[in-house]
Amino acid sequence: MAADEGVRARLARGGLTPLDPGVAVDVLGAVSGCETVVDVDWGRFVPGATAVRASRLWDEIAPGAGMAVERAEPAGDGGLHKRLAGLSGAARRSSLMETVRGRAASVLGFTEATAVDVSKSFRDLGFDSLTAVEFRNALAAETALTLPSTLVYDYPSVEALTDELLTRLFGATEDDVPAAVAATASPAATDDPVVVVGMGCRFPGGVASPEDLWRLLADGVDAMGGFPADRGWDYIRDTGDGYARVGGFVEGAADFDAGLFGISPREALAMDPQQRLLLEVVWESLEGAGIAPLSLRGLPVGVFAGTNGQDYPALLALAGESGDGYAGTGSSGSVLSGRVSYALGLEGPAVTVDTACSSSLVAMHMAAQSLRAGE
Structure with missing residues (x-):
């Protein structure tokens, strides 16, 4: 099979049919601002494009196309x-x-x-x-x-x-x-020590608890909103310049009871908001499980935290604030898990994981391994 024939066959299997050059050029000339012109077999293309991650985009472009292959029963007689x-x-x-x-x-x-x-x-x-x-x-x-x-x-x-x-x-x-x-191969677990007993969370749309998150999802609430007024941001207002005016913002991110965790106001200012929010949701998770947070002091309780990206030091510098003396611990992603362990007096493993988008999953996996290993 010639190389160009192989490419055509490969494209056709994926739902893309090469256009006649003349037709393609005519269509491009007739459509302003169009970057790509393609003849798509949606029944073939959409199932592949959504194989790993679903997307509502295709529901609008080609309704029902994503279900053609995915829900088809396999052929063959065994x-x-x-x-x-x-x-x-x-x-x-x-x-x-x-x-x-x-x-x-x-x-x-x-x-x-x-x-x-x-x-x-x-x-x-x-x-x-x-x-x-x-x-x-x-x-x-x-x-x-x-x-x-x-x-x-x-x-x-x-x-x-x-x-x-x-x-x-x-x-x-x-x-x-x-x-x-x-x-x-691992033997089947007969008494798995891994269970979920408490949760805490923060999400855009006013979500401050698992119950809030459930209501937001069940009611189909749009979590996008205007820029918050409690951050001191000098953002561009409605001047017709094309900047985004809505986004997904966590409410109350600037609120933090530093004294509850034995942290001074100056140190709290130098802390990345990720550290503050983690302390809050950990405290709420324990309370939700009926566990007094400070009752764990001195016990072999582990903390596994997933993180990705820290830009707070640059923002702090632009604001003209000083984090001297606390900048290292306040802006380092690796400190996340240790911050919780130190604040609550925990003496088990303290591990911060940064594997980009999979950080939380990897942290959960490592936490489960640690429990099963008796750490």
Whole structure:
């Protein structure tokens, strides 16, 4: 297959049909301010574009298109299952792996399945959201299984996906599970120490508690609002200059009972608002769980906090305020967890995680690991 034919085939599978150059130029000339002109098969394109993260944008552009592939039942009569059932454990896994490898190669446009490294991540192989959905559909038809659109993200290599499909088709057996995986498999927990007993939160839209958040979501409240008047911001007013005049702002971010936490007013000023809000929501979480916050002093209680980005020092400097003596602890993201531990007298692990958008999830994961390990 010639290179240009391969590109056309790849685009068509993703729902994009190359336009005739003459037609494209005419349309561009007729539409002012248009950056892209494309002939889209929405039924193919939208499921891929929303495979990992849903977007209401497509509901407006192509209503219903995102449901065409996602909710379709897989085709096929389970012939693969019958063929694999007659093989031994090792041969069964090898045969299924070649099937998965072949489908991956086909979706990516490789002529030979050997071009796909079975241990390499699908992301590194070149998969995107569109090819991920196409690959999922092909395997669903082949296996007659209902598979998620996030398949390549949940099981990120041919090897990992093969083992998952093997389990779904036949159930886990000692022969089917690789020795390395079996050796590291965790036993089923019989008394899991990880439970959620209290929550606290702050969100735009006047949300100051989990109950507020539930009401906001249940009632469909628009959390966007005008600029707050309690920050001392010299923002651009309605002068027709095109600046945004609404946003998602946390109410009461400037309010902080420093004395409750044994913090002086000067030190509170130097503290990043993230630290202040974290102290407040931790206190409220404990109270919500029926635990007196200060009763934990001296106990092996851990704090795991997720954070991402600190710009408060620059804002403090622009405001002409001085954080001398407290600037280091007040503006450092790594201090977040330690701030809570120090204020409440906790003696367990204190870990601050910054993995960008996944910070909170990673912090929760590490906290659960710490509990299970008895730390």
